[in-house]
Amino acid sequence: MKKHFPLFLTIAALIGLILSSCISDAVTSSPAANLTFSRDTVNFDTVFTGLGTPTARLIVFNHNKKGVEISSIKLKNDDSRFAINVDGRSGTVFHDVEIRGNDSIYLFIECLIPENESAEPTLTEDAIEFVTNGVTQSVRLEAYGQNVTRLRGCRLLSDTTFTADRPIIVFDSLVVDSRATLRIMPDTRLLFHDGARLAVHGRIEAVGEPGKLIQMRGDRLDNVLPDVGYDILSGQWEGISISAGSFDNRIEYVDMRSTNTGLTVDSCADLSRSKLLLRNSWLHNSKGSALSSKYARVDAYGCCFSEAAEAVVALTGGEHTFVQCTFANNYLFSAISEPILSLYHLLPNHVYENDLPLMKASFENSIIYGLAADLNEGDLTGTEVFFRNVSLKSAGEDDSNFIDCLWDTDPMFLTDRPIYYFNYHLRPDSPVIGMGNPAFVNAESLIDIDGIDRLATGNPTLGAYAKPEE
Numbered sequence: 520m521k522k523h524f525p526l527f528l529t530i531a532a533l534i535g536l537i538l539s540s541c542i543s544d545a546v547t548s549s550p551a552a553n554l555t556f557s558r559d560t561v562n563f564d565t566v567f568t569g570l571g572t573p574t575a576r577l578i579v580f581n582h583n584k585k586g587v588e589i590s591s592i593k594l595k596n597d598d599s600r601f602a603i604n605v606d607g608r609s610g611t612v613f614h615d616v617e618i619r620g621n622d623s624i625y626l627f628i629e630c631l632i633p634e635n636e637s638a639e640p641t642l643t644e645d646a647i648e649f650v651t652n653g654v655t656q657s658v659r660l661e662a663y664g665q666n667v668t669r670l671r672g673c674r675l676l677s678d679t680t681f682t683a684d685r686p687i688i689v690f691d692s693l694v695v696d697s698r699a700t701l702r703i704m705p706d707t708r709l710l711f712h713d714g715a716r717l718a719v720h721g722r723i724e725a726v727g728e729p730g731k732l733i734q735m736r737g738d739r740l741d742n743v744l745p746d747v748g749y750d751i752l753s754g755q756w757e758g759i760s761i762s763a764g765s766f767d768n769r770i771e772y773v774d775m776r777s778t779n780t781g782l783t784v785d786s787c788a789d790l791s792r793s794k795l796l797l798r799n800s801w802l803h804n805s806k807g808s809a810l811s812s813k814y815a816r817v818d819a820y821g822c823c824f825s826e827a828a829e830a831v832v833a834l835t836g837g838e839h840t841f842v843q844c845t846f847a848n849n850y851l852f853s854a855i856s857e858p859i860l861s862l863y864h865l866l867p868n869h870v871y872e873n874d875l876p877l878m879k880a881s882f883e884n885s886i887i888y889g890l891a892a893d894l895n896e897g898d899l900t901g902t903e904v905f906f907r908n909v910s911l912k913s914a915g916e917d918d919s920n921f922i923d924c925l926w927d928t929d930p931m932f933l934t935d936r937p938i939y940y941f942n943y944h945l946r947p948d949s950p951v952i953g954m955g956n957p958a959f960v961n962a963e964s965l966i967d968i969d970g971i972d973r974l975a976t977g978n979p980t981l982g983a984y985a986k987p988e989e
Contacts, residue, residue, distance in 0.1 A: 545585050545586065546585060546586045546587060546588050546617065547583060547585040547586065547587060547652075548652055549652060550652045550653055550654050552581075552583045552585070552587050552651065552652060553651070553654065553656065554579055554580065554581060554587070554589070554618075554649055554651060554656055555579075555580045555582060556577060556578070556579055556580070556656075556658055557576075557577055557578035557579075557580075558577065558658070559658060559659065560658065560659040560660075560661060561575050561577055561628055561658060561659070561660050561661070562661050562662075563575060563630060563661065563662035563663070563741075564663075564740050564741045564742065565640050565663040565664070565665050565740055566630075566632065566662065566663070566664055566665070566740065566741075567664070567665055567666075567667045567686075567688065567738070567740075568632050568633060568634040568635065568664040568665065568666050568667070569632075569633065569634050570631075571629050571630065571631045572629050572630045572631075572632075572662055572741075573629075573741045574627050574628070574629050575627070575628045575629070576625060576626070576627055576628075577625070577626040577627075577628060577647070577658060578623050578624075578625055578626075579618065579623060579624050579625075579626060579649070580618075580622075580623045581618035581619070581620060581621065581622055581623065582621060583620055583621070584620045584621065585620050586617055586618060586619045586620050586622075587617070587618055587651050587652070588615055588616070588617045588651070588652075589613075589615070589616040589617070589618070589649055589650065589651050590614060590615060590650050590651065590652075591612070591613070591614055591648070591649070591650040592605055592612070592613040592614075592616055592626075592647065592648070592649055592650075593611060593612040593613070593647070593648055594611050594612075594645055594646070594647060594648075595645055595646040595647070595648050595657070596645050599611065599645045600630050600631055600632055600633075600643050600645070600662075601628060601629065601630045601643075601645050601660050601662075602628070602629050602630070602631075603626055603627065603628050603647060604626065604627040604628075605624065605626055606624050606625060626647070628647075628660060630643060630660070630662040632662060632664030633664075634666055635664075635666060636666075637666060638666070638684055638685060640663040640664060640665045641663065641664050641665075642661065642662075642663055643661070643662045643663070643664060644659070644660065644661055645659075645660045646658060646659050646660060647660065665685075665686060666685055667685055667686045667687065667688050667710075668685050668686070668687045668688070669687075669688050669690065670687060670688065670689050670690065670693055671690040671691055672690070672691045672692055673689070673692070673693050673694070674694040674696055675693070675694065675695050675696055675699045675701055675721075676696045676698065676699055677696075677698065677699050678699055678700045678701075678702070679699065679700075679701050679702070680701075680702045680703075680704065681701070681702070681703045681704065681707050681709065682704045682707060683704055683705065683706035683707045683708070683731075686708040686709075686710055687707070687708065687709050687710065688710045688711070688712060688738050689709065689710070689711045689712065689715045689716075689717065689756075690712045690715055691712075691714070691715055692715060692716050692717075692718060693715070693716070693717045693718070694717075694718045694720065695717075695718065695719045695720060695721045695722070695723060696720055696721055697720040697721050697764060697765075698721060699721040699722075700721055700722040700723070700724060701719070701721070701722070701723045701724070701725075702724045702725075702726075703723070703724070703725040703726070703727075703733050704726075704727075704733075705726070705727040705728040705731035705732075705733065705772070706727065706728075706731040706732070706733070707727075707733050707734070708733075708734040708736075709733065709734065709735045709736075710734075710736060710737065710738040711735070711736070711737055711738060711755070711756030711757070712737075712738050712756065713737070713755065713756065714756065714757060715756045715757060716756065716757035716758060716759070716760065717735075717758075717759045717760070718759075718760050718762065719759065719760065719761045719762065719765050719768065720762045720764060720765055721765060722765060722766070722767055722768055723759075723761075723768050723769070723770065724768070724769045725769070725770050725771070725773050726769060726771045726772065727771060727772030727773060728772055729772065729799075729966070729968065729969060729970030730970065731772070732772050732773060732774045732968075733772060733773045733774070734773075734774050735759070735773060735774070735775040735776070736750065736755070736756075736774070736775070736776050736777055737749060737750075737752075737755025737756050737777045738755075738756075739752075739755060744939070747939050749777070750776055750777055750804065751804070751851065751939050751941075752777060752804075752852075753777055753778065753779070753804045753805055753806045753826070753828070753850075753852060754777070754778070754779045754806045755777040755778070756777065756778055756779070757778065757779050757780060758778035758779055758780040758781050758782060758783065758805070758807075759775070759778075759781075759782045759783070760780075760782075760783045760785065761782075761783070761784045761785060761794060761795060762785050763785045763786055763787045764787070765794070766787075766789075766792045766793065766794055767792065767793055767794075768793075768794065768795045768796070769795075769796045769798075770782075770795065770796070770797050770798070770800055771796075771797075771798040771799055771800065772798070772799050772800060772968065773800040773801075773802075774800070774801050775800065775801070775802045775803075776801075776802075776803050776804045777804045777805075778804070778805045778806070778807075779805065779806045779807060780805065780806070780807040780808075780811075781802060781805040781807055781808050781809045781810055781811065781827065782802055782809065782810050782811075783810075783811050783812075784810075784811065784812035784813065784815045784817055785813065785815075786813040786814040786815065786835075786875075787814060787815050788814045788836075788875050788876060790815075790816045790837065790838045790876055792816065793816050793817075793818065794812070794815040794816050794817055795812075795815070795816075795817045795818070796817075796818050796819075796820075796963075797810075797817070797818070797819040797820070797822050798819070798820045798821060798822070798963055798964075799820070799821040799822065799966070799967060799968040799983075800822050800823075800968070801822070801823045801824075801825070801943075801968070801983075802822065802823070802824050802825075803823070803824070803825040803826045803827075803941070804825075804826040804827075804850075805826070805827045805828070805829075806827075806828050806852075807827065807828065807829050808827050808829045808830050808831060808832060808833045809824045809825065809826070809827050809831050809832060810824055810831075810832045810833070811830075811832070811833040811834070811835075812833075812834050812835070812837060812839065813834075813835040813836065813837065814835060814836040814837045814864075814875050814876055815837045815838075816837060816838040816839075817834075817837065817838075817839050817840075818839070818840040818841075818963075819839075819840070819841045819842070819844055820841075820842050820843060820844075820961075820963040820964040821842070821843045821844070821963075821964050821966075821967050821968055821983050822841075822844050822845075822983055823844070823845040823847070823943050823968075823982075823983040823984075824844065824845070824846050824847070825845070825846075825847040825848060825849065825889075825941065825943060826847075826848060826849060826850045826851070826941065827848060827850055827855070828850055828852070828853050828854075828855060828856060829855075829856050829857045829861075830857040830858060830859065830860065830861035830895075831846050831847070831848050831859050831860065831889070832846060832859075832860050832861070833857070833861045833863070834860075834861070834862050834863070834878065834880065835862075835863040835864050835878070836863070836864040836875050836876050836877060836878050837876060837878060837879075838876075838878075838879045838880070839878070839879070839880040839881075840880070840881050841880075841881070841882045841883070841885055842883045842884060842885070842959055842960070842961070842963070842964045843883075843884045843885065843955070843959075843960070843964045843967070843973065843979065843981075843982065843983060844882070844885045844886075844982070844983055845885065845886045845943050845982040845983040845984070846859050846860050846885065846886065846887045846888075846889075847859070847886070847887075847888055847889045847932065847934070847943055848889030848890055848891050849889055849890060849934055849936045849941065850890070851936070851939075855890055855891040857891065857895065858891050858892040858893060858894050858895045859887055859888075859889050859891050859892070859893055859894075860882075860887055860893065860894050860895075861894075861895040862878060862880065862894065862895060862896055862904060863878075863895075864877060864878055865877060865878050865896060865899070865902040865903075865904055866901060866902060877902075877903070878902070878903065878904060879903040879904070880903070880904045880905070881904075881905045881906075881907065882905070882906045882907070882909050883906075883907045883908060883909070883956070883959040884907075884908050884909075884955035884956060884959050884960070884964075884979055884981050884982075885906075885908075885909045885910070885981060885982060886909070886910045886930045886951060886981050886982040887909060887910070887911050887912065888910065888911070888912045888928075888929065888930050888932070889912070892912075892913065893911045893912050893913045894913075897915075899920035899921075900918070900919070900920065902920065904920060905920055905921075905922065906920065906921045906922065906924055907922045907923060907924075907956065907959065908922075908923050908924065908925075908954065908955050908956045908959065908981065909921075909924045909925070909981070910924070910925040910928045910930055910950075910951045910954070910981050910982075911924060911925065911926055911927075911928065912927070912928070912929070913926065913927065914926055914927040915927075923956070925950070925951065925954060925981075928950055928951065929950075930945060930949055930950070930951045930981070930982065931945055931946040931948065931949040931950070932944070932945065932946075933945070933946060933988060942988075943982070943983065943984065944984045944986075944987060944988045945980065945982065945984060945987040945988070946987060946988070947987045947988075947989060949980075949987055951980060951981040951982065952980045952987060953976075953977060953978045953979070953980055954978070954980070954981050955973075955978055955979035955980060955981050956978070956979075957974055957978055957979060959979075960973050960974060960979050967983065967984055967985040967986075968983060968984065969984065969985070969986070971985040971986050972985070973985040
């Protein structure tokens, strides 16, 4: 008789594999077969009431060898503001959800918070309860909702004051009529939806305080990466334009960021009146320039201008004074197309209309440093443009236009671009500490954006920030 042991052993092995597969796929009824979760609390960043949150993800793991059957997945509160989706199905209660051994499922969670009367963010809470083999486990849900004032296609025809009571969201446009003044109080948050803009034909007086900066930014409050907010993305709203007929504008203690075109000052060719006074403000993260001005009189004291795809500051003709300012560029999202500080129409042979005023400009106790070149004009001979006690990245030497400058100098900002950290305070061992001329510090530039006296410890430090961070 022929023996078929090899065939018998093969069949036995296959049967063993099938049986072991069936065993591993079996559902356990043990109360000890607990679930584990990717997090024990699902937190949402503060969102605006009346709008849904971004979608959060929760992973539910079964680390047991055998499968488990979740008899119930549900929101704890019957009137919950949260909504969940379990493996592609939306609802508030789910039954008999199976997870195979050493496998997982995904839950997606959202929240809609209604408007209320509170001026402060309000907390909405709930929990997702999982019942498996008679054992209940839960994951907390938390979302904060902030009431806001919404402006759609708004034109201010008379003097108006914005306060810090509620954030203000601008949709489409906010226009200040030629007969009106817009006053913005300290700590006000002015948020702009995609494509929205602020156009000033009358006047703007946005005057904050140390520790109570006015915020002008996009209306996305969530994160683009874990622990990295949408603030790093430029182009979230259009920007601010000051028209040719607008004069005597003031922007102080303002944090303006994430624009397409930054702050633009239109041509007026009238230098007898101030177009704009900028003081102790940070203009940053623009797809264009953070500040651009044409044939106007603009003065800036203690300001930081940073992150732009084009020139951080672009000036054409006109009269400009920049004292204790920082010009820096570590833009993330494209190649930088222009030097950090770009100056145009400095001499009559520059190709511009002859009746428009040539540039007169002074830069004092300031810093220019970043990924792009410092200036678009290397030789300023014959111009009325002067740099005094300015730290520059490029190598060079003083002449009649560059006076007491620090050449080929790294100011040692705290900024760390690879980890999306932008902070233009200085390190304690920065070479620009105490290198300013106290004669250039006037009443407008004496106190910095942090409220610190520049002359309290002797000669002023260059740039916008008076004191290095420890």
